[in-house]
Structure formats: C-alpha cells, structure tokens
Amino acid sequence: MNTFEYAPAPESRAIVDIKPSYGLFVGGEFVDGHGRSFKTISPSTEEVLSEVAEADETDVDLAVKAARRAHSRVWGRMPGKERAKYLFRIARIIQERGRELAVLESIDNGKPIKETRDVDVPIAAAHFFYYAGWADKLKYSGHGTESLGVAGQVIPWNFPLLMLSWKIAPALACGNTVVLKPAETTPLTALLFAEICQQADLPPGVVNIITGAGDTGRTLVSHPDVDKVAFTGSTEVGRAIAKSVAGSDKRVTLELGGKAANIVFDDAPLDQAVEGIVNGIFFNQGHVCCAGSRLLVQESVADEVLGRLKRRMGTLRVGDPLDKNTDVGAINSAEQLAKIRRLSQIGEQEGAERWSAPCDLPDHGFWFPPTVFTGVTQAHRIAREEIFGPVLSVLTFRTPGEAVEKANNTPYGLSAGVWTEKGSRILKVANALRAGVVWANTFNKFDPTSPFGGYKESGYGREGGRHGLEAYLR
Amino acid sequence: MNTASTRIDVRKTYKLFIGGGFPRSESGHSYVVSDVRGRFVANAALASRKDARDAVAAARKAFPGWSGRTAYNRGQVVYRIAEVMEDRRPQFVEALRQGEGRTPAAAGKVLDESIDRLVWYAGWADKLTQVVGNANPVAGPFFNLSTPEPTGVVAVLAPQGSSLLGLVSVVAPVIVAGDTVVVAASTERPLPAVTFAEVLATSDVPGGVVNILTGSLDRTAPTLASHMDVNALDLTGLAGDPEQATELEIQAAANLKRVRRAPAAEPDWSVEPGLDRMTDVLETKTVWHPIGV
Amino acid sequence: MTSTATPTAGPHDDPVEPGWADVTASESSLRRFLHGLPGVDQVGAEQRAAGLGTRSIKTTAKAFAIDLAIRMVDLTTLEGQDTRGKVKALSAKAMRPDPADPTCPPVAAVCVYPDMVAVAKEALGASEVHVASVATAFPSGRAAMDVKLADTRDAVAAGADEVDMVIDRGAFLAGHYLQVFEEIGAVREACAGEGGAAHLKVILETGELQTYDNVRRASWLAMMAGADFIKTSTGKVQPAATPPVTLVMLEAVRDYREQTGRMVGVKPAGGIRTSKDAIKYLVMVNEVAGPDWLEPDWFRFGASTLLNDLLMQRTRLATGRYSGPDYFTLD
Known part of the structure; x- marks a missing residue:
C-alpha cells in the first residue's frame, strides 16, 4: 500500500517550435x-x-x-x-x-x-x-x-x-x-x-x-x-x-576540464555532504567540468557516508528529461556514452568495485545509471581522467594533509569541495587546494558575480x- | 715594462644561482663575457638543460614555503633586497658600465631606478589581494570571496638589453606575488644578474625562490617552456624575435602555461609599471560557503 | 554514527529505551553524545527541502497522496473557546470527512485538550479514529513536574490513545538535557493506562529551538527517552512546522531506526494548510525516511484547516470540477 509512485509529469513540448x-x-x-x-x-x-x-x-x-x-x-x-x-x-x-x-x-x-x-x-x-x-x-x-x-x-x-x-x-x-x-x-x-x-x-x-x-x-x-x-x-x-x-x-x-576532489571530513554535516556529493557528480549527468568526480572521504566515516550515498542514489529518478520529476537525464551523445562506458570498464578491470543505483533505463536514447566506484586509488585511470559522466570515484584518507595532497595530485585545478563543521579547517584546506573554485559545505553553485575558472x-x-x-x- | 711589478688580475668565472647556492654548470661549460668594447670581463657559467631542470626543481621546492609566508613578510624580504643592493653600489655600477657601456653617473641612475623598483x-x-580580490554579492545565502594566489613556478626570460633594471622589473613582481622564479639572464650582459644573485644570497630571500641561469637561451628556454612543472612563462627576453617566441609559446601549451608574450621591442623600463606583471602570475581562487546558523 | 554507542533494540513498549544507559548516565555523557551527532548545515538542509518541494505530483499519484494525507491528519482543535459541541462535530467529521462520499477515508485522530478527551472518546465510539490529547501544561510546558504528570494521567484516564507532550524548551536551551530526558521518561510512564500505554508524541517546539542542530539533538533526546512520535510544534509558536525542520526530523528517525531497529513516527504540526503543502511533506517522507513511514502509524499531520483543502482537491480529482469552501463543513 505504501508505494508512492510518482505519475509521469511531463512538461509540454508544445511551446517550442523546432524548424526542420x-x-x-x-x-x-x-x-x-x-x-x-x-x-x-x-x-x-x-x-x-x-x-x-x-x-x-x-x-x-x-x-x-x-x-x-x-x-x-x-x-x-x-x-x-x-x-x-x-x-x-x-x-x-x-x-x-x-x-x-x-x-x-x-x-x-x-x-x-x-x-x-x-x-x-x-x-x-x-x-x-x-x-x-x-x-x-x-x-x-x-x-x-x-x-x-x-x-x-x-x-x-x-x-x-x-x-x-x-x-x-x-x-x-x-x-x-x-x-x-x-x-x-x-x-x-x-x-x-x-x-x-x-x-x-x-x-x-x-x-x-x-x-x-x-x-x-x-x-x-x-x-x-x-x-x-x-x-x-x-x-x-x-x-x-x-x-x-x-x-x-x-x-x-x-x-x-577538471577532476575535482570533494573532500568529506569526519565532522562534516553528513546529510548535507551526501547531498553535495550527489549534486557534485550527478547534476547534469556529471557533464560538468567542475563536477566533484573524486570523493575523498575520511576513513573513519567512509562506510557511513557510502551507505548514505547509496541510499540517496536509490532515490534518483533517471529518465525522460521533460518529466518534471526527473533528476538525471540522458547522456548527451552516443560518443559520450561510449566514453563513459569505456572508462567504467577500465575502472572495473583495474580492480575498483562498481555499484550503480538500481533504475530502469529507457530503451531508446543514451543512458547511463548513476554509478559509484569504491576501492579506487590515485593510480586508477578513473581517478585521473575526466569521465564527464555520472560516475563517482571514491578514495579515502586519514589526515587533512593526505586529503590535500591527493586532491592536488592532478594536472587539473578547476574546482574542489570541502566538508567540515570546523571553520579554521575549512580555511586552511581551501587555501591549500590548487583550484579556481572551492565550495565549502556546498557544491556546484554558480552566480554571475562570482568568478569561475581554473x-x-x-x-x-x-x-x-x-x-x-x-x-x-x- | 717590468712584468714583475704588474699585478695579474684574478679572472673570475661566475657561477649559476640555484636553490640558494652557486653551482657551476653541471655541463662544466662557461662562456666569455666581454664589455661593450669587446674586452674580456669574466667567464660566466653556460647553463645547460639539466641546470634549467635543476632550477625548476629548486623553485618548486621553495614554492610552498614562499607562497605560504604572509604577504607582509614577503614585502619585507623584497624590501631587504633593495637595502642590500644599496650596499653593493660600486659593484653594480661597474657591471653596468662594462655591460651596458654607461657612464658611472648613468649607471648610478639605473641602479637607483632598480632599487626604487624593488621598493615599489x-x-x-x-x-x-585588496586591489585585485573581490567579495562577490551572489544571489543566495553564501559567503563568496575571490582572492589572488600565486600560480606556482614561473620561468622568465629576462630582457637582453636592460640587464639590471629590466631584470629587477621582471623578477620582483613574480616573487612579490608569491611565485618562485627561474630567470634566464641577459646572455650578453649577465654580470648584473650575477651580482644580483650575490645580493639575494646575502639578503633574506629563501633559497630557491629566485634561481638565475646565465648562458644561451637556446639551451635553457626550450627546456623551461616545455617543462611540465613550470606554471607560467614570460617571454620578455625575446623582444623582437617573434619566431622563437612563437615556438616557445607552442611548447608552453603542453601544460597550458600562462604565457606573457614577447613585446615587439624591449620596453622603456624607466616607466612605472602597472599591475599586469603581478596579475599575470596570479590565479583567482573563489571560495563559497553557506551562511547559516 | 561512528562516535556513538549502539544500543540493542528494546521492545516497543518498554518504559524507557534500555540501550542508552551509558549515554544517559550523566549530563556530560548525554551532552557529548548529542553534540557528537553530525551537524546540520542550514543552507544545505533548506535547499534539500526546497528541492523536494519541486516534485510534481499529478493524477494517480496525487489521488494516492491525498487519501494518504487524509488518513494521516490529526484533526486538531486546541482553543480556549473549544466547546463540547465543537469537539463532537469534529469527531463526526474525523470519522466521515466527506459525508457525500463513503470512499473517503477517516482521519487518524482527533487532537484536543485533556478536558475534552472524554467527549471525543464518546463521540468516536468504536471507530478507528484515535483520541489524542495534549498534556504536560501545553503549550508552554511551564509547570511543576507533578502537575505535568497529573495532566497526563488525567488524559489517559479519560481515554486518550495518544498523548502529545511538550518538552521543557527552557531546560533544553540551557543545556539541561538530562532533565528533559528524565521528564520525557516520566511522562512516558504516566502514559501507562488500563488498556495499554497511550502512545507518546513528544513536541519539540522547533520554532523555539532556533537551529537545526538543536532540532536534531532534541529529536534524538526524545527518541532515546522512548518517544513513539516526535512532533514539531504546538501550533502556538511561529514558525511552526516547516519542510526543513521536518526533513531534519525525518533524517533523525531514519538514522535512529538504522542504529536501534526501532521506528519512531514524525508529526509536523501547525502551518500546513493546503494539499499542495501536505503532498510536499509526503514526498519528503517517501524520499528521506523511506516508504515505510508512509502510514498513519508513522507519520501524521497536526492540522485543522488542511482537511478541508484535501477534501476539495479530492473532489476535484473525482469530478474534474474545482470545489469551494461552502461545500465542506467549517470544523
């Protein structure tokens, strides 16, 4: 009885007039x-x-x-x-x-x-x-x-x-x-x-x-x-x-491009951090240059954060882009889909553990389920190359120094995220990150007044x- | 002529300045530096590709410490360079006289300007940070601040003509901004740079913050331009040589270095500079944080 | 929670939660525990709640949600001017919200002051609609402990199935967590009646707690003390229930079950007036706590005017026409 199925809520296409x-x-x-x-x-x-x-x-x-x-x-x-x-x-x-x-x-x-x-x-x-x-x-x-x-x-x-x-x-x-x-x-x-x-x-x-x-x-x-x-x-x-x-x-x-680290410390506001992780990598199907594609989570909370993350990923609604309840739409092209698939396969071959949120994907079009790789190390290609899709690589760290070192260990430097309730730590880590945009206790925020670049x-x-x-x- | 009573000069072979020390070129090569009339002045080290790489490594090693100092402290250190330069007036004047063919008075004026440039x-x-940073009024409950940060290791090809004022004018902005620098001095007129290195070594500049290479740009410049651990490249020293400048800019694209292109002709260094030599080697970092209770 | 003790799950109707003995051994251990819960970032929590509020619930989903919301209403009257007649009328409406439509489900409960419990009980008779009574010197909670307990016992003795108590916000804000914990425990014991214990809803009065960190701590405190439900507000303080406050409480019950195995219900109360609002809350329940909470046993709306709007929307879905307030009873 208590299954709350959301009926389709499509936005009308009638408003657009696409010429041949x-x-x-x-x-x-x-x-x-x-x-x-x-x-x-x-x-x-x-x-x-x-x-x-x-x-x-x-x-x-x-x-x-x-x-x-x-x-x-x-x-x-x-x-x-x-x-x-x-x-x-x-x-x-x-x-x-x-x-x-x-x-x-x-x-x-x-x-x-x-x-x-x-x-x-x-x-x-x-x-x-x-x-x-x-x-x-x-x-x-x-x-x-x-x-x-x-x-x-x-x-x-x-x-x-x-x-x-x-x-x-x-x-x-x-x-x-x-x-x-x-x-x-x-x-x-x-x-x-x-x-x-x-x-x-x-x-x-x-x-x-x-x-x-x-x-x-x-x-x-x-x-x-x-x-x-x-x-x-x-x-x-x-x-x-x-x-x-x-x-x-x-x-x-x-x-x-970018390969942003999203760093979650053990004193982070965990529920908001999970939202930030989701927003960081699944917003716009992960087709975001500043996507938080590398989750760096402190070892002491890694299991808990992953548990919460997977539960949350289970509520993501993948499908018709015009449905007002869709959270994750289609991959932009066959070419991009092939690239995401290829790198994901490489991730598996290199020994990372792959988990995708259970979801039904449409028969036509280009689709890829929200996916997370655990057991990823800095050496894995999925931790170094920009996938530009809904694929998150999870790495762990023990100390702030290690987190910063791993975060900066990339040729990219577009964005980064830091999650902790400790103010002085935010400032220290934000300072140390070599990235043009640092989102602290938030992610993927944009504003015309705010400079963006790498x-x-x-x-x-x-x-x-x-x-x-x-x-x-x- | 009574040769027994004539004192023979002690001919000097100047060395490189890398990581706060004065190594010889690892290649062992040196070259003759002459004055404007072609007379022998000294030998200078002919920096090799390996020396350029060592200099980059030294600059990289010095970067965290230097960029991590307070701005106030960096200002003090650069001011201290000016103080020590004052103490070495005769040596600089002599180097400018020999290298740039200036009269003692004109050389003294160039030195004054160089010292004043450092002070500036x-x-x-x-x-x-206050002038180029920004608090940004984003449309939401977020604190949003943009601040400049040094871009990292900067390779500078110093002007060929103005061997002291030009050198100071391209090095000072880089280190004031918090970057560390590998500078290739004027090939024909390296002695002011050598003396400047001695000033640096006896002032408060930490080793590796400024590294000075003497010799031919043909050897050092391509190494610096293509080096993947160099973040920015200043081609000022190639003024009037668009061909080589273009070639180096292409090499610099390998890791998307920030490139300051070569001017058509060497600029008038006596003009007060703007901010651009500093902002060229700065990144803007924007930090967001929610505002809540 | 990594930094917290993991108690064993106790039987549902134990007077206090047994596994928290270490945590509640002293004021300082309790404080350490509550302050060790993950913080809540205000902006992030509010944006999450707002994001869930953009779900578009249409047609069959809307019909399902409206009937569910009706079944979750604690139809409430808590006014000084309440009369026996009003409570009787309310009770009638609770059992048959839309007399014209027998398919319309009854609400969950009628919520009244203790002196009206007997009236409501009589009016509701053998129906499945519960009687809920506020107690413990509602709404301020400012009375001596024995008065609060007597208030509770009176309500239970008069037949209340559910007791909605208020916590001592003054004590909570002063950091006297153990005092609040013990008060809830004592009220819980006072809920014991002849026909089994009345269910205890603990009102946090989140509008006075000011921060979401406090809401989370108060939620845990109440659950550890044995609350069957945690409830946002008395309805007498602004702001009353808000989506982000409810979000934080839903996260708390979700986490509490994960840790202890025991499910606790959530009741936003006050300020929820439209079907649209109610549906947003149900979306939140569905996606935050999970579908297990989509039952009147685990989620309630404390409301008075909400029911009429739900009925109007229900009628519109059935007939295709927009209804008007004249077609539904005022109480």
Whole structure:
C-alpha cells in the first residue's frame, strides 16, 4: 500500500517550435551556409530534431567580417549606457521566453527540465542582467575601458545556453562583437538566442551564431581577424587552441576540464555532504567540468557516508528529461556514452568495485545509471581522467594533509569541495587546494558575480564577476 | 715594462644561482663575457638543460614555503633586497658600465631606478589581494570571496638589453606575488644578474625562490617552456624575435602555461609599471560557503 | 554514527529505551553524545527541502497522496473557546470527512485538550479514529513536574490513545538535557493506562529551538527517552512546522531506526494548510525516511484547516470540477 509512485509529469513540448532546418545567423539574419549540414538529435529518444548548417571557411569569414563591421561602425562606438539597454532587453526576453528555452534545451541536450528551468535559464538571464549593468561603468572595473574587437567564442554541449551567456554577456558589455559557435550536438538554444537578438533589435553583426563541429571551431579561433578567443571545453582542444594562437596578438581565455576532489571530513554535516556529493557528480549527468568526480572521504566515516550515498542514489529518478520529476537525464551523445562506458570498464578491470543505483533505463536514447566506484586509488585511470559522466570515484584518507595532497595530485585545478563543521579547517584546506573554485559545505553553485575558472591544465582566465571583464577589455 | 711589478688580475668565472647556492654548470661549460668594447670581463657559467631542470626543481621546492609566508613578510624580504643592493653600489655600477657601456653617473641612475623598483614592488605584497580580490554579492545565502594566489613556478626570460633594471622589473613582481622564479639572464650582459644573485644570497630571500641561469637561451628556454612543472612563462627576453617566441609559446601549451608574450621591442623600463606583471602570475581562487546558523 | 554507542533494540513498549544507559548516565555523557551527532548545515538542509518541494505530483499519484494525507491528519482543535459541541462535530467529521462520499477515508485522530478527551472518546465510539490529547501544561510546558504528570494521567484516564507532550524548551536551551530526558521518561510512564500505554508524541517546539542542530539533538533526546512520535510544534509558536525542520526530523528517525531497529513516527504540526503543502511533506517522507513511514502509524499531520483543502482537491480529482469552501463543513 505504501508505494508512492510518482505519475509521469511531463512538461509540454508544445511551446517550442523546432524548424526542420536552420541556417547560420550572420549580420543579423539567418543565411544559408556554404558547406554541408548536419542533424541534431534528441539524446533521450534519438529522434532527429532538425538539420543545421555546418559553417565552412567562407561562412566563418563572413561572420567575422560582419562582426568586424558591427564593431567598427556601431557597437564599439556606442555609449556604454546604450549597450547596456540592449543587454537588459536580452535578459528580459530570456526570462519571458524562459519556459521555451528550458524545454528546448532539455530536448536538445537531454538534461532534466528541472535543471534547465531552475538553473540554466535563470542563471543565463542573470548573466545578461549582471553584465548589462557593467557596460556603462567599465572605468570602475580596473581592467580598462576599451573593447578588444571581435571575439571568437566556442562553447560546449553541457550547458549550451548558459555557456553562451557566460561568453556573450561580458563580451558585449565591454563593446566587443562576437562570433559564437555552439557545440554540434546542442545548437538549438543558440539559434533561438539568435532570434532573441533579432527580437531585441540588436544591431546586425553584433552577435553572430555559426553552427558546426570541430573544423568550424578551429577555423574560427584561427581566423586572423579575431582579436579574442574564448573557449570552454576539453583540455585537449584547449591545448590545440593555445598552440594555434601562439605568436598572434589574440587574447585567450580557456575554461577546460577538471577532476575535482570533494573532500568529506569526519565532522562534516553528513546529510548535507551526501547531498553535495550527489549534486557534485550527478547534476547534469556529471557533464560538468567542475563536477566533484573524486570523493575523498575520511576513513573513519567512509562506510557511513557510502551507505548514505547509496541510499540517496536509490532515490534518483533517471529518465525522460521533460518529466518534471526527473533528476538525471540522458547522456548527451552516443560518443559520450561510449566514453563513459569505456572508462567504467577500465575502472572495473583495474580492480575498483562498481555499484550503480538500481533504475530502469529507457530503451531508446543514451543512458547511463548513476554509478559509484569504491576501492579506487590515485593510480586508477578513473581517478585521473575526466569521465564527464555520472560516475563517482571514491578514495579515502586519514589526515587533512593526505586529503590535500591527493586532491592536488592532478594536472587539473578547476574546482574542489570541502566538508567540515570546523571553520579554521575549512580555511586552511581551501587555501591549500590548487583550484579556481572551492565550495565549502556546498557544491556546484554558480552566480554571475562570482568568478569561475581554473588553475593548471583547467585553463586560464576567469568568467563571471568583475574578474570576467578582464578578458574583454584593454 | 717590468712584468714583475704588474699585478695579474684574478679572472673570475661566475657561477649559476640555484636553490640558494652557486653551482657551476653541471655541463662544466662557461662562456666569455666581454664589455661593450669587446674586452674580456669574466667567464660566466653556460647553463645547460639539466641546470634549467635543476632550477625548476629548486623553485618548486621553495614554492610552498614562499607562497605560504604572509604577504607582509614577503614585502619585507623584497624590501631587504633593495637595502642590500644599496650596499653593493660600486659593484653594480661597474657591471653596468662594462655591460651596458654607461657612464658611472648613468649607471648610478639605473641602479637607483632598480632599487626604487624593488621598493615599489615590495609595497605591493600586502595590497594586491585588496586591489585585485573581490567579495562577490551572489544571489543566495553564501559567503563568496575571490582572492589572488600565486600560480606556482614561473620561468622568465629576462630582457637582453636592460640587464639590471629590466631584470629587477621582471623578477620582483613574480616573487612579490608569491611565485618562485627561474630567470634566464641577459646572455650578453649577465654580470648584473650575477651580482644580483650575490645580493639575494646575502639578503633574506629563501633559497630557491629566485634561481638565475646565465648562458644561451637556446639551451635553457626550450627546456623551461616545455617543462611540465613550470606554471607560467614570460617571454620578455625575446623582444623582437617573434619566431622563437612563437615556438616557445607552442611548447608552453603542453601544460597550458600562462604565457606573457614577447613585446615587439624591449620596453622603456624607466616607466612605472602597472599591475599586469603581478596579475599575470596570479590565479583567482573563489571560495563559497553557506551562511547559516 | 561512528562516535556513538549502539544500543540493542528494546521492545516497543518498554518504559524507557534500555540501550542508552551509558549515554544517559550523566549530563556530560548525554551532552557529548548529542553534540557528537553530525551537524546540520542550514543552507544545505533548506535547499534539500526546497528541492523536494519541486516534485510534481499529478493524477494517480496525487489521488494516492491525498487519501494518504487524509488518513494521516490529526484533526486538531486546541482553543480556549473549544466547546463540547465543537469537539463532537469534529469527531463526526474525523470519522466521515466527506459525508457525500463513503470512499473517503477517516482521519487518524482527533487532537484536543485533556478536558475534552472524554467527549471525543464518546463521540468516536468504536471507530478507528484515535483520541489524542495534549498534556504536560501545553503549550508552554511551564509547570511543576507533578502537575505535568497529573495532566497526563488525567488524559489517559479519560481515554486518550495518544498523548502529545511538550518538552521543557527552557531546560533544553540551557543545556539541561538530562532533565528533559528524565521528564520525557516520566511522562512516558504516566502514559501507562488500563488498556495499554497511550502512545507518546513528544513536541519539540522547533520554532523555539532556533537551529537545526538543536532540532536534531532534541529529536534524538526524545527518541532515546522512548518517544513513539516526535512532533514539531504546538501550533502556538511561529514558525511552526516547516519542510526543513521536518526533513531534519525525518533524517533523525531514519538514522535512529538504522542504529536501534526501532521506528519512531514524525508529526509536523501547525502551518500546513493546503494539499499542495501536505503532498510536499509526503514526498519528503517517501524520499528521506523511506516508504515505510508512509502510514498513519508513522507519520501524521497536526492540522485543522488542511482537511478541508484535501477534501476539495479530492473532489476535484473525482469530478474534474474545482470545489469551494461552502461545500465542506467549517470544523
């Protein structure tokens, strides 16, 4: 009798209007590309959603030219207070069309509507609000007042709209124009954003959206008339970009991979720590560069924390991204799923113990159950490589020194978590961690006022806050 | 000429400065340093790839201690360098006269500026966090603070022309920020760097915080640029040599080093610097914590 | 808990929990134990509760939840102006909440002051609806111990099946945990009646405890002293029941069972007025304590106006029409 089955609670798709095909958004208009096109699918159903143009060299060049023109003729000269109003307009439209964006993001990306509705879209709008206010106050920023020119921006598929806002909002506020390439598996919200730019009467060429895959991105960042490159994605691609811009005058910011340690001390608020662990690695299917993918738990509470964690994982609801009760959605692509499976197999082969929450996975689409590996050591590949999926590696430690040493023992340095009720320990450990963001007694929190970015091979530059202006000013 | 009454110079062979000590190059090689007119001045150690690696290891070893000191203390230590430099005026003036061909008066002025530069940077140590840090008003019950932290081991190719003021201007910001440094001195004009090393050794700078290599950049620079335990690379010393600078920047991408590119020409070092040489070797760390009871 | 003693589970109706002798041997050992429980981070707990509140419960799930919520209601009247007539009417409604619909289940209990227990008992007769009585100088708990015990005995003697006692918050906040522990134990003994012991609900009055750490400690203290239920509030102090407070209490009963094997019930009381709110609590019960607690024996709502909203929603689900307050009785 006491089985409380939640009936399906699907968000309606009716609000979104996905066109059968999309061109490129260049100079304020949608234009046909000169290259091929590719399909974007829904990762939860494998249904083809639309056909999207793949920008070739000519297209990239046209987009950069449009951006250059807009910069030199309009946007670069426009008083900050006027630029600000466009950004405020965009922010408002994102809020007004929030449900549409959330549903579309959920369909194209596979992430739960709960997250697009409560995280991606509101924070995207907040970024535009935040940077809108900076546009006419740059002289107080400490980073100069002059725009750089044209920004070539390449963003990943894990937070398509949110990453777009992290890139476009500060660039525009500082007077730059942009050519942005969304990821090939998640172009749709960026294309909807292009419509929003039209709706806001943003001058043509200030924002250009070109779709495509790796080749398009490479062409964009190496285009000689691009003044600034901003990239979020893998360390491998980031490294290639760093090489390709060598010797140029291009300014670069890179926000790359991570293998964050989430350190739980024995005096932690355990129930909240378990929530933090879950949020750290299962939020957005673990497709998060700053995911807390390495749990470092103090040996004395390891069994208890794992017990609580597994119990909690048992309540995660995996399935239809559009169901309002879904906690974990679909893996973004077949390719990513294969990578997660491969690394998980390696984890087993290397002797770690694998446990997945019991859950029924849909027949179609790309799915991976929330999974935890115990008995992991620093030497295991699953403790060193970024899996970028819902897979947690658990390691133990005995002393604070050991925890810090293990946490820092990685080429990455994007984020870290610390859980303890002892204030002085938080400060000591937070100080010692070589990571750009440290969440103490919380995890995976984001805010437009808060700088985000990594140490070491997690990249350079900061996005968000006053610090985020530096990348777009001289 | 009565050779019996002529005193023969004691010709010096200067050594490297690594980990607070003065080793010879492990390769055993040295090279002749001449003055601007081509006359022999001294021998300097010709640093090898291995020396560059040893210097990186020494800098890494010194990093936790140096970055862990209070900013106030780092400022004091850098100020102390300036004090000790004052004590060695004649030696620096002589080195500048020989190496840069300056008159004693002009050399003295460059020395003054170099000392003043150290004093200027020393004062920054405990102000940087306030100027470039930030309390961030996030939309939620969280304390959120961004503070600068040193990025780690920094390799610096010092300017080729300005062998003292330029050297001080590229080293001081790095150590004030809490980083440790491996600096490749001007190849042709290494003696001010050698004297500077002697100053460092007799001041309060812990061993390994500053490591000075003399010799050819062809040997040391690629090692430093490609070294996976170097966090940042300053290519100032390659001003006007875009080809080599580009090559090193590509090598630096192996571990995503923060790279300060080479300028087209060596800058005017007498101008008051901005913050950028310090912020270039700083990371921003943002810490979140809930606010509750 | 790693730092705590593990008692053996005692029989359900033992007067006090037997396994805690070491812990409750002295004020200091009890303090060490309670302060050794894992802390509660306020922001994290509130965000977890809010997150659970976003569950969307529709159609069949909603129908299930509404009927379950009705069965969990302790229909309450605790006013100075209560009359015999009102208590009788309330009792009638408790047995047949929706006279128009015989499929509508009865509530769990009627909750009254001790002087109304006999009235309620008589009105409820042989029905399955329990009589719950507040006691121990409700709501403040500020009376001498013998007065509190007499209050309890009166209620039990008049036929109360359940006693809702209040703890001495003053003593708790002063750190006199042993005193609170012993008081609960004594009241528990006073609950012994002829037809078996009345079930003891211990009201923590969480609105006065101020912190979630205190809520967790008070929950454990009450459970160790033998509480059958832990209850948030008297309803006379604001804030009364809140989702995060209830979350912390649900975590406590979950952990307590894990450690001792004994299940303790949870009763949020005060401030829960809508079906939507009630359903959020049920989601929390389901996902935090677990489905075993989804029974009136283990979870109750202390409420008065909630029932009418549940009935309106129930009618809407059955008929497809939105109902209005005129169609349900006021009491």
